Structure formats: structure tokens, C-alpha cells
Amino acid sequence: MRIGELSERTGTPRRMLRYYEEQGLLVPGRASNGYRDYAEGCVDRVLQIRGLLDSGLPTRIIKQVLPCIDDPAAIHISGATAETIATLERERDSMAHRIRCLLRSHEAIVGYLEVVRRDQLPSAGVPAVRYRRADSVTEAA
Incomplete structure (x- = not known):
């Protein structure tokens, strides 16, 4: 899907989606014409990012936590480093x-x-x- 559709489906402005991409939180593919091409799973990913931002987490922490989220209601970190634990604390x-x-x-x-x-x-x-x-x-x- 293109950025406009992702924006509409998640209620997230296009500019914010580009910011998520700049921060490494969202990685779209590219169509042959160079346009961003978002997979269906990006809808859930954007909603997770927004929820974590709304809870007060900064993007640098979200970037560490996102790969550990299998279920949007829970965070599972396997092999967490002491630094990750200290940061989360x-x-x-x-x-x-x-x-x-x-x-x-x-x-x-x-x-x-x-x-x-x-x-x-x-x-x-x-x-x-x-x-x-x-x-x-x-x-x-």
C-alpha cells in the first residue's frame, strides 16, 4: 500500500510516517517507480509505535523494543542485555x-x-x- 493509504488506515499523518522511517521504526519497500510500498503488517506496526509513543517512550527506546513485540499487548525480550534492562528501568x-x-x-x-x-x-x-x-x-x- 502507498503512504496515503497507510496514513488513512492508521490516522497517522504522512509526515509522521516518514519520521518513523527516518528513525528506523518503519521500513517500507520501494515500488519500481520509487514510491514507498508498505506491507499490510505496517498497519499494526504503526499502531504499536503510536501506542508506545503515547505511553511516553522515546523513539530510541521504541527502536529497541519493537523487535521484541510479538503480541501488541505484551513485550517479550529474550536475551536482553544489561543495558537494555537498565534503559527500560x-x-x-x-x-x-x-x-x-x-x-x-x-x-x-x-x-x-x-x-x-x-x-x-x-x-x-x-x-x-x-x-x-x-x-x-x-x-x-
Whole structure:
């Protein structure tokens, strides 16, 4: 299949597919006219790459992990080197840190929305607080 069809089937922009190729993550064949020719299996490969990128793995790690993926739901590494294991452990720890940061941000936004929604519902006869600054409070009339 040509790059346009792969792009359409995976929802991945053509430019991103070319980037995957530059990074060695995707290897298309070439038609006699020089156009990229992607095998059917490239659809799954692109979806795996996108999933790994979405999980926060950088392309240099994805390049190491992709050959070890037989099943998109699992990673099987046989004969992993100490370097590969150390790299994956660092990535795992980095992901855990990002998850903790995201959870804190999520909780802050939830709390902020609760305050904003509460303040937008005026009680009978009591003005609603529209916003707060460190030095003043502006109320609705």
C-alpha cells in the first residue's frame, strides 16, 4: 500500500510516517517507480509505535523494543542485555514520575473546577464571588 493509504488506515499523518522511517521504526519497500510500498503488517506496526509513543517512550527506546513485540499487548525480550534492562528501568521510573505529576495536576484542576462551579452558583441574597486575587475579591452585584 502507498503512504496515503497507510496514513488513512492508521490516522497517522504522512509526515509522521516518514519520521518513523527516518528513525528506523518503519521500513517500507520501494515500488519500481520509487514510491514507498508498505506491507499490510505496517498497519499494526504503526499502531504499536503510536501506542508506545503515547505511553511516553522515546523513539530510541521504541527502536529497541519493537523487535521484541510479538503480541501488541505484551513485550517479550529474550536475551536482553544489561543495558537494555537498565534503559527500560529508567524509562519505567521516568514514567512513574510523570504519572505522579499528572495525578497532582489532575487533582489541582478538579479542585479548581469545584471552587469555580461553587462560586458561580449564588446563594439566595448572597453575591457570588467571580474571581479572587491575592490582594482583593471582586463580587458580582
